[in-house]
Amino acid sequence: LSSGLATDDAFLRNDELTEFKDDTSKFFRASAKDAETVLDRETEENNGRAVLAAMNAALIDKVFSSTVKLSARGIVHFVECLVAVSEDEIAGNIKKGISGVGRSSRIVSETVLTPRTGSGHGSDGPRIFSLQRLVEVADFNMDVRPRISWTKMWEIMANHFAKIGCHENAMVSMFAIDSLRQLSFKFLEKPELTDFNFQRLFLRPFLHIMDDPGSREDIRELI
Template sequence: MVFSCNTPIDIITFSKIIFTGQLNKRLQSIQGQIQETSSQSIVVSVDRIFSGSARLDGDAIVAFVRSLCHVSMDELYSNPPRMFSLLKVVEISYYNMGRIRLQWSRIWEIVGEHFNKAACHPLQDVSFFAVDSLRQLSMKFLEKGEFPNFRFQKEFLKPFEIIMKKNSSSTIRDMVVRCITHFVDAQAKNIRSGWKNIFSVFQMAAADTDVQIVELAFQTCTLIV
């Protein structure tokens, strides 16, 4: 489009149009930057809520975890499912793993039950994410070892038994067996009370209808024995 400016008024009008267009673009750019900065600030603030959970006292962290798991369950069964809060459950588990064992046991009673349900979700993507998250947490926990006469490993690994028993997906059951095999390969020296859960999973795997699951469990048992 070509503008013809024949009078001073036309020139002024044309200049205003150009200036207004440039101003609008500048304002849009500034607004975009403000929104981006605001979004980043919100993300940082939200992250601080979860990372700061390690400073809560015993009763407060239990209430915090219970509420978060409740929200997570609502998200998992929304349409479409969302896994934001499930990811945050994993994060606060990491942040609070250094608590005294009695406090951690109360936390895990809630978190473990949540993983039991999430890992048996009808959508395989959700259950896969839950099992993989559980695997990562378990590896971190097993690295700490276990004191004599304590049974925290048994509590921590219990969800794998429940998932193996209740999940009808052979893909997820295969993943559970592979997780347990990985624990044995990487952390056998640190496993104490967790052996009961491990052999329980292998026992269920031995009766599985999927030949690959049976063979994998048998191979791992052979290495242990």
């Protein structure tokens, strides 16, 4: 009997030891997986920084300034793609600030850019790099596109600006509103674009933002 008890005792100890080994193994496997995920993320970020460091800022600017050379169909497709990228960038954590703001924009005022530049909120916050570039593309092409071509590209931009103007992040929506205001001032100064219907098309995003029940009160006051 005593030997039987000893055998049961040994059996229980072996079970406990096996369970402990299993738990330890699971812990280290989970830790290794987490470490691998962190390493992959850091590698991706380092690769991104390396690519940015290797790229000439002037060449990036040229991509957008050269849109004036695109065909009517080409510029519409370019704007569609840029809007799609902008939507992905802005779909970040709305509780954080905004990043990706540079000083290359010819339109957006310094009063909006200055507080955002150098934001340390990281890549999880909304980014407005493509939104800023969209403003520049509109500015570049305003003087060179026929009305029909400009109308097609502006309809795509206007819908995007109206949507972003109602964004829950105040800084994002204010950036969109300020961009619209600056473009509007420049647009309305052009004698050849004084047609009433054309002006109404250009100012439609403001009306959409004012009518949207989800838009912020301070944004409406800004308009």
